[in-house]
Amino acid sequence: MAKIIVVTSGKGGVGKTTSAAAIATGLALRGNKTIVIDFDVGLRNLDLIMGCERRVVYDLVNVIQGEATLNQATIRDKRTENLYILPASQTRDKDALTPEGVERILSELKEEFDFIICDSPAGIERGAQLAMYYADEAIVVTNPEVSSVRDSDRILGLLSSKTRRAEQGNDPVREHLLITRYNPERVDHGDMLNLDDITEILSIKLIGLIPESEAVLRASNQGVPVTHDNSSDAGQAYADTVSRLLGEEVTLRFHQAQKKGFLSRIFGGRR
Amino acid sequence: MSLNMDRENTAFTFKGGMLPMTVMELSSADPEEIRAQLVSKISQSPAFFQHTPVVLSVEKLDEPHLALERLCAVCRAHKLLPVAVRGGADGVKQSAWALGLGWFPPTEERARTVESVPAVVPAEPAVDIAVPGGGRVYRGTVRSGQQVSAPDGDLVVVGAVNAGAEILAAGSIHVYGPLRGRALAGIHGDTDVGVFCNELNAELLSISGNYKRLEDIDPALLGRAIQVYLNNDHLYIEAL
Ligand SMILES: Nc1ncnc2c1ncn2[C@@H]1O[C@H](COP(=O)(O)OP(=O)(O)OP(=O)(O)O)[C@@H](O)[C@H]1O
Ligand SMILES: [Mg+2]
Numbered sequence: 001m002a003k004i005i006v007v008t009s010g011k012g013g014v015g016k017t018t019s020a021a022a023i024a025t026g027l028a029l030r031g032n033k034t035i036v037i038d039f040d041v042g043l044r045n046l047d048l049i050m051g052c053e054r055r056v057v058y059d060l061v062n063v064i065q066g067e068a069t070l071n072q073a074t075i076r077d078k079r080t081e082n083l084y085i086l087p088a089s090q091t092r093d094k095d096a097l098t099p100e101g102v103e104r105i106l107s108e109l110k111e112e113f114d115f116i117i118c119d120s121p122a123g124i125e126r127g128a129q130l131a132m133y134y135a136d137e138a139i140v141v142t143n144p145e146v147s148s149v150r151d152s153d154r155i156l157g158l159l160s161s162k163t164r165r166a167e168q169g170n171d172p173v174r175e176h177l178l179i180t181r182y183n184p185e186r187v188d189h190g191d192m193l194n195l196d197d198i199t200e201i202l203s204i205k206l207i208g209l210i211p212e213s214e215a216v217l218r219a220s221n222q223g224v225p226v227t228h229d230n231s232s233d234a235g236q237a238y239a240d241t242v243s244r245l246l247g248e249e250v251t252l253r254f255h256q257a258q259k260k261g262f263l264s265r266i267f268g269g270r271r
Numbered sequence: 272m273s274l275n276m277d278r279e280n281t282a283f284t285f286k287g288g289m290l291p292m293t294v295m296e297l298s299s300a301d302p303e304e305i306r307a308q309l310v311s312k313i314s315q316s317p318a319f320f321q322h323t324p325v326v327l328s329v330e331k332l333d334e335p336h337l338a339l340e341r342l343c344a345v346c347r348a349h350k351l352l353p354v355a356v357r358g359g360a361d362g363v364k365q366s367a368w369a370l371g372l373g374w375f376p377p378t379e380e381r382a383r384t385v386e387s388v389p390a391v392v393p394a395e396p397a398v399d400i401a402v403p404g405g406g407r408v409y410r411g412t413v414r415s416g417q418q419v420s421a422p423d424g425d426l427v428v429v430g431a432v433n434a435g436a437e438i439l440a441a442g443s444i445h446v447y448g449p450l451r452g453r454a455l456a457g458i459h460g461d462t463d464v465g466v467f468c469n470e471l472n473a474e475l476l477s478i479s480g481n482y483k484r485l486e487d488i489d490p491a492l493l494g495r496a497i498q499v500y501l502n503n504d505h506l507y508i509e510a511l
Pocket of ligand 2: 016017018040119120121
C-alpha cells in the first residue's frame with residue numbers, strides 16, 4: 001500500500017513543484033515505485049520540470065470525469081524506472097477536481113505504488129485542501145523569509161484540522177519541514193531567516209535543507225529533475241532528503257557559508 | 272441646567288475597542304440556501320447561536336441586488352444578530368444603513384484570499400483539557416489562522432502562539448512560550464484579568480477591549496517575560 005505524501009506550502013513560488021519532482025525522482029531511483037501527481041489545475045508545470053510536456057494526452061481531470069482511464073493518463077518517465085507522472089489539466093476549471101474523484105484515483109493508485117507524491121497548488125483554497133486531504137505525510141516547503149514561514153504555519157494548522165486523518169481522528173498527518181532556496185551567506189548577513197529561527201517557529205521536524213542553487217534553474221530548463229545532477233549541491237541535498245524520508249539518519253549539509261578557498265576566489269563560483 | 276459639560280456629568284465616553292466578531296462570509300445570496308445551512312449548523316453547535324453578533328460579508332458575491340432585509344430576518348430567526356455588512360456596491364451600503372446596520376468597506380485583496388477559507392480554524396491540540404471553573408489548558412503550538420478560546424474562564428497555553436494566531440479568554444491568559452499572535456483577555460468585560468507570557472512578541476494585547484498593538488509596545492519589552500494588566504482603563508505592560 002502506497003504512502004501518500006503532499007508537498008505543500010501556502011505561499012507560491014517557494015519550490016513545491018521542484019521539490020515534488022526531485023523527491024519523486026529520488027524515491028524511484030532508490031527502487032520505490034513512485035507516481036507524482038500535479039494538483040495545480042490551470043497552471044500545470046510539473047510536466048515541464050519532469051520533461052514530459054510533449055507526451056501529455058490525458059490529465060487528472062479527464063480521469064476524474066471518466067473521459068480517460070488512469071492507465072491512459074499516467075506517463076512513464078523516460079529516464080527513471082519506477083517513476084510515473086499524472087499531469088494536471090491546463091485548460092480546465094479548478095472546480096473540476098472533486099473530493100470523490102480524487103479519492104477514487106488515489107485508492108486505485110495505492111494498490112500499485114509505493115509512494116504517491118501530490119504537488120499542491122499555492123494558497124489555502126480548495127485545490128490546496130484537496131491535495132492535502134488524503135495525505136499520510138506532508139512535506140511543508142518553506143523559504144527563509146517571514147511571509148513564507150507564516151504561510152507554512154497556516155498550512156500546518158490546516159493539516160491538523162482539514163485532512164481526512166484529522167477529521168476521522170486517526171493518527172495525525174506526519175509533518176516534515178523542507179527548507180528550500182537557503183542562502184547561508186545572505187542568512188549570515190541577516191537578509192534571511194536562519195535555520196534555527198524557522199524550525200523554532202514551525203516546531204516540526206526538519207527533513208531537508210536545499211540551498212539556493214543555479215543547478216535548479218538549469219535542471220528545470222532542461223526538464224530533468226535536479227536529483228539526476230548528483231554532482232550539484234541541490235541534487236545532493238534532495239538525495240539526502242529522500243534518505244531521511246526513507247528513515248535514514250543523514251547529517252545536515254549546505255547550511256553553512258562556504259569559506260572561499262584560494263582557487264574559488266580566483267576563479268569564482270562554488271561548484 | 273448648564274450647558275457646561277464637566278466630566279462628572281458625561282453620559283458616555285467613546286473608546287476604541289477590539290471585540291472578537293464573527294464574519295459570515297456569504298457565498299450565496301439566496302436566503303433559502305442560507306436558512307438550510309444555518310439549520311444544519313445549529314444542530315452541530317447550538318451554543319454558538321445565542322444572539323451572536325455577526326458581520327455579513329458580501330464581498331464574495333457578485334450580485335448588485337441583495338435581499339438584505341430577508342437575509343437579516345433569516346439570521347435573526349436563527350439567533351444570529353447582524354450588526355453590520357461588509358463589502359458590496361453602493362446600493363448595498365445604502366440598504367444596510369436603511370436597515371440600521373453599519374457598513375464596512377471590503378477588505379483588501381490579500382486578506383480576502385486568506386479569509387475565504389474558514390476565517391478561523393479551531394485549533395486541534397495534542398492535549399486540550401477543560402479545567403474546573405470554565406478554564407482551559409491547551410498544549411501545543413497555536414498556529415497562524417487558528418483560534419483558541421476559553422469563553423468561560425482562564426486560558427493556559429503550554430507552547431507557542433504564532434503570528435497570525437488568536438487566543439481569547441473570559442479570564443486571564445497565560446502563555447508558557449513565545450506569544451507572537453493576538454491575545455485578548457477579559458472578553459466579556461472583566462477588567463481584573465491579565466495576560467502573562469514567557470516571551471513577548473504579540474501582535475495585539477487586549478484586556479476588556481483596551482488594547483495595544485505591537486507598534487505601541489515598548490521595544491525594550493520585546494522578547495521578555497511580561498505581564499499585562501489594566502488600571503483605570505489604561506493597559507500596562509511590565510517585565511516579570
Ligand atoms: N533551490 C533553489 N535554488 C534556486 N532556485 C530555485 C530553487 N528551488 C526553486 N527554485 C526556483 O523557484 C521558482 C519556483 O519554483 P517552483 O515552481 O518549484 O515553486 P512552486 O512552489 O511549485 O510554485 P507555485 O506555487 O507557483 O506552484 C522556479 O523558477 C525554480 O526554478
Ligand atoms: Mg508548483
